[in-house]
Amino acid sequence: MSANQGRFAPDRGLTARMLLTLFLLGLLYVGFMAALVVLLRSWIAVVLIAAGLLAAQYWFSDRIALFALHAHEVSAEEQPQLHGLVDRLCTMADLPKPRIAVAETDLPNAFATGRSADHAVLCVTTGLLRRLEADELEGVVAHELSHLAHRDVAVITVASFLGVLAGLLVRFAFYSQLLRGRRDPTSAALIGAVVGVSAGVYVISFLLIRSLSRYRELAADRSAAQLTGRPSALASALTKVSGEIARIPDKDLRTTQPFNAFLFTPADGKGGPGVMRLFSTHPSLERRLEELAKISSNLNQPVA
Template identity: 60%
Template sequence: MRMVVTMFLLGLLYVAFVGVLIAMGVQAVVVLVLAGGLLLVQYFFSDKIALFAMHGREVSPQEAPELHGLVDRLSALAGSPKPRVAIADSDVPNAFATGRNQKKSVVCVTTGLMRRLDPLELEGVVAHEMSHVAHRDVAVMTIASFLGIVAGLMTRFALYSGLGRDRGNNNGPPIGLIIMLVSMVVYAISFLLTRALSRYRELSADRAGALLTQRPSALASALVKVTGEMSRIPTRDLREAQPFNAFFFAPALSGGRAGASVATLFATHPPLERRLEQLNLIAAQLGRGV
C-alpha cells in the first residue's frame, strides 16, 4: 500500500510538472524522448549493465553447485522460473538481483558474502533478492525514476540553452529561470519519493523472503552479519560499490546509524532496526523467535 501511494504521488507530480511546462509553452518533446530512451535502455539491459559494473559473471551448476541448488530449491518453493545465477569477485559482502521479468532475471552474490554467511543465512539473502524479481522491482523503479530524469534534463536544458529567455516582454517574468527552478523542485521531490519507494520495496522483499523460507531468523542474522562486516571493508572498496546501493541487499556505504534522522530520507534501504523489527513480527506470526 505504501508503494502504491508513493507511485501515485510520483504520477501526480509528473502530471503537474508537465502541465506547468505546457502552460509556459515549453516544447518538452525532446527532453521526454531523451529521458524515455535512457529508461528503455536501463529497463531492457539492466541485468547486463549491473553484471558488467559489478564484474559479475554467470556460473554453471558445475562451477557453483551449492548456490545453484539453493536457487533451484527457492524457485521450486516459489513456483517461479529459475533466474540466472552469477558470482561477483568482490570482498564486499552483498547480493543483488535484476532483470525486467522473471524469465530475464539474474541473481548475483559476491564471493565475500558466500565466505561470511552460513547456508541458511545465504538462503535468506537469495530469497530476498528473488522477491525483488517476483515483485518486478526493476520495472517499478525504472518508472519511478522517469520523472527525476525528466526534471534533471529539463533543469540542464533551461540552464544551458536559455530556455524561454526571449519570451514575453522585458518586464515579464524570466520564464527560463522559472522553469529551471520548478524543475529543480520537482527533481528534489521525486528524488525523495523514489528513495522512499526503494525503502518500501526492501521491506517488502524482506517479508516475502522470510515467508518463502519460513526462517526470518536466518535473514535477520544475515542482515546483522553483513552490516557488521561492512565496517571491516576498506572505504575505497565501499565507495566503488556505493552507486549500486539501490540494487544491493544492504547498502555498501550508509554513513552509520540513520535512525529517524534526516539521513533516512536519502537512504535507499530502511534502517537495520526497522528491518529487524519487521522480521521479529513475522517470526512471532510464525510462532518463532528471531
C-alpha cells in the same frame, strides 16, 4: 503443507504502495509537463532523450548492473551449491529461475534486477559467499527472489523516469546552446523558472521513490522469512553483512553506492539517522531486525 504455503504470497501492502506512488508520480508528471509547455519550446528533445534512457534502463537493467559491478554469469558447474539453492527456492516459490551471476568483490552483498521474473538476473558477491553460512545465504537469496516475484524492481525503474527527466531538464537549462546564447532578463528568468520547477519535481519524486524503496525492502524481508521459515537466519545475515560492510574502506564502497536501491544492504551499511532516513533506500538495520523478530515470535523462534 498446502500447495501454496511455500510460495511468495501476494503482498497487498506493497502492491498498494507501488500503485499509490505511481499515481502520485503520474499527477506530478502531468503538472511537470504542463509547466514545460508554458516555459519551454524545445522540451520535446528532453522528453525523447529521457524516454530513451528509461527504455534502455528498463530493457537492459540487468546487463547494465552486471557491467557496472564487474559481475559475470556463472554456470551450475562453476557454482553448483549456489545454483542448487536457487533451484530449490524457485521451486518453493513457483518462480522461473533467474540467471545467476557472481561479482568478484570483497563487499558482501547481493542484488536482483530485470524487467520481469522471466528476464532477470540474481547476483551475489564473492565476499558474501565467503562470509555467510548456508541458511544465511538462503535468506538473502530468498529476499532477492521476492523482489523479482513482486516486480518491484521494474516499478522502481519506471517510477524513476520523472526524476531522470527533471535532472536532465536542469542540465538542459544550464547547458543548452540556445539558452546559453541569451543574456536578456527574460531568458534568465526562464532558466530560473525551469531550474526551480525541475528541482522541486526531482526532490518530490526522489522522496516518493525512497519511501517506496524502504517499504519494499521490509516486504522482501518478510516474504523471505515466510518462504524459508527461518527469519533468524535472515536476521543473522543482515547483522553480519552490515557489520562487515562497516569494515570495508570507503574507496571500495563508492563504486557500488549508486546501486544502493538494488542491493540487499546499502553500501554504507546504514539506514540513515534521524531525518536522513527520508533519503535512505533501506530501512535501518534496527527496524529490519525488529520486523523479523515479530515474524520469529509468531513462529516461536529466536531471532539473532
